[in-house]
Amino acid sequence: MIVLKGRVLDGNGGPPIEQGAVVLEGNRIRLVCRQSELPELEGTQCYTTQNATILPGLIDAHVHMGWGSATAVEWLSMTPQLSMARALRDMAQLRQQGYTAFRDLGSDVILLKPAVAEGLLDVPRIFGAGKILSQIGGHGDVYQKLSLEGSLGAYSPAFLVTGEDEVRRACRINARNGADLIKIMTTGGVFSQGDKATPHSHFSAAEIRAAVEEAENMGSYVSTHAQANRGIKMALKNGVKCIEHGFYLDEECIELMLKNDCFLVPTLAIMHASKTYFSRTPGVLPYLREKTERSYEAHYRSLEMARKAGVQVGVGCDFLGDESFGCPYSQATLELERLCAAGYTPMEVISMATKTNARLLLMEDELGTLEPGKLADVLLVSGDPGTDIQVLRQEENVKLVIQDGRIVKNGLDSQTRQ
Numbered sequence: 001m002i003v004l005k006g007r008v009l010d011g012n013g014g015p016p017i018e019q020g021a022v023v024l025e026g027n028r029i030r031l032v033c034r035q036s037e038l039p040e041l042e043g044t045q046c047y048t049t050q051n052a053t054i055l056p057g058l059i060d061a062h063v064h065m066g067w068g069s070a071t072a073v074e075w076l077s078m079t080p081q082l083s084m085a086r087a088l089r090d091m092a093q094l095r096q097q098g099y100t101a102f103r104d105l106g107s108d109v110i111l112l113k114p115a116v117a118e119g120l121l122d123v124p125r126i127f128g129a130g131k132i133l134s135q136i137g138g139h140g141d142v143y144q145k146l147s148l149e150g151s152l153g154a155y156s157p158a159f160l161v162t163g164e165d166e167v168r169r170a171c172r173i174n175a176r177n178g179a180d181l182i183k184i185m186t187t188g189g190v191f192s193q194g195d196k197a198t199p200h201s202h203f204s205a206a207e208i209r210a211a212v213e214e215a216e217n218m219g220s221y222v223s224t225h226a227q228a229n230r231g232i233k234m235a236l237k238n239g240v241k242c243i244e245h246g247f248y249l250d251e252e253c254i255e256l257m258l259k260n261d262c263f264l265v266p267t268l269a270i271m272h273a274s275k276t277y278f279s280r281t282p283g284v285l286p287y288l289r290e291k292t293e294r295s296y297e298a299h300y301r302s303l304e305m306a307r308k309a310g311v312q313v314g315v316g317c318d319f320l321g322d323e324s325f326g327c328p329y330s331q332a333t334l335e336l337e338r339l340c341a342a343g344y345t346p347m348e349v350i351s352m353a354t355k356t357n358a359r360l361l362l363m364e365d366e367l368g369t370l371e372p373g374k375l376a377d378v379l380l381v382s383g384d385p386g387t388d389i390q391v392l393r394q395e396e397n398v399k400l401v402i403q404d405g406r407i408v409k410n411g412l413d414s415q416t417r418q
Contacts, residue, residue, distance in 0.1 A: 001025050001044045002402070004378065005035055006052025009386050011354040011369035013347055016386055022054050024376040027405035032370050049382045049399045049412055055350060056370055057100030057377035057403060058392075059357035060332055062244060062265050062316025065090050065102075065109035065128075067157065070274075070325040072142035072191070078155040083108060090321045091123040093329040095409060098398040100377040101125035101367060103316065103360055105183045105223060105244065106132040106140075106157045113178050122408065125377075127361045129183035129223070130174035132158040133167060133211060138202045139189040139225055158185075164210040167203075171214035180362070182215040184208065186224045187231030189245070190274065190291045199248075201231035205238050212239035220362065223265075227295065229253065236262060242314070242360065247295045249302035254309045263360060264311050266303050267318035268338035271296055273326040303342050314360050315339065315353040333392050346389040376405040 001023065008020030010032060021038050023031040031038075066087030069075065087109045094102060101124050104110070110128040115121045134140025136148065140158030143151040152160065159170040171182050186202050208222075215222045216239075223242035226232040229250060232243055236256040242263040246253070249264075257264065274292050278284045306313060317335040319327035339349045358368025366375045380400035383391035391397050401409035 003046045005048040009055040011056040013351040056354040060102040061314040090329040100403040104128035130179035134158040187228040208238040265314040269335040270318040
């Protein structure tokens with residue numbers, strides 16, 4: 001049995017429990033209370049630290065494990081072995097910062113789930129979409145300088161599909177491989193070679209509905225990469241439950257999201273990293289610089305609309321595991337910082353990165369808050385992230401990471417045991 005002592009932020013967004021305690025038994029939370037209310041317990045290990053805060057394990061709702069580069073041409077030499085080695089590095093970096101679960105929106109990392117189940121790998125909880133579904137010439141058609149035939153023969157994190165039948169087949173392949181949700185792309189993006197930051201959409205309504213039906217048949221939902229306004233609306237009107245990025249929202253988009261109980265995962269961190277990289281790097285392709293600068297301010301304006309309207313907002317960095325570009329997973333908590341810069345309070349951001357993100361993992365009954373009976377994914381940090389989100393930007397402040405009741409990171413210099 002493990003007892004953690006400190007300030008408790010339970011993930012629900014309410015006031016902290018000062019001088020609180022969380023008791024873990026097996027892989028479950030047994031008790032959350034004030035230290036003065038702790039019962040007599042035998043055989044416990046008690047942990048605390050200076051200015052200790054206890055909170056749920058963080059969840060990142062938008063990652064791409066194993067990509068390794070922000071430059072698609074580098075993927076031409078990708079092998080499954082290299083991708084998985086990079087994914088293991090990425091997952092280890094996430095864990096060090098306090099992430100105990102993630103939602104992968106385009107990679108082969110779901111193929112590692114059987115190894116996790118066999119006990120061969122010890123990594124954060126994997127909830128993934130498998131390969132992305134993109135139309136030909138869409139955001140997932142990453143080698144547009146090649147012929148279509150050449151592109152189809154190269155490594156890609158996406159299926160290029162046309163028509164309802166191909167959409168359904170790709171969804172079913174992902175489901176067969178253990179996917180937990182379906183990811184599609186209903187617009188281009190900043191890095192897309194074949195479109196501009198102007199109103200447009202990808203996939204027909206019928207193709208989107210086919211993906212939604214297949215996801216519902218899996219007991220899940222569809223999330224879409226959607227930046228341009230027309231593609232956002234097409235997705236929302238045809239059953240998509242989560243919008244990734246959402247650069248160009250308007251009042252109709254907001255109304256649809258509220259009406260349909262949809263989520264927005266804005267991914268501010270990758271845009272911040274992109275803008276920083278492009279501003280300091282000579283020789284950047286003009287279309288990349290233009291789309292980044294044009295989209296950056298619109299991104300924050302859209303998020304402000306969503307924040308004021310009360311849209312459910314999740315937390316995901318959309319990093320690519322590329323140190324030189326400024327988006328390694330060792331800096332995934334940049335997303336928490338940027339959300340605070342966008343107007344959310346630290347307590348709101350913590351709740352979004354735990355409770356809201358657990359909903360996106362379809363695990364709100366098991367994860368996301370510190371409540372008796374839930375799975376024991378818990379952090380002990382030095383400092384008060386509820387008042388200063390920068391506490392979570394320094395991984396050395398994350399002293400204990402507990403996942404499924406097991407201590408998987410122990411950075412305490414000293415510890416007391418009773």
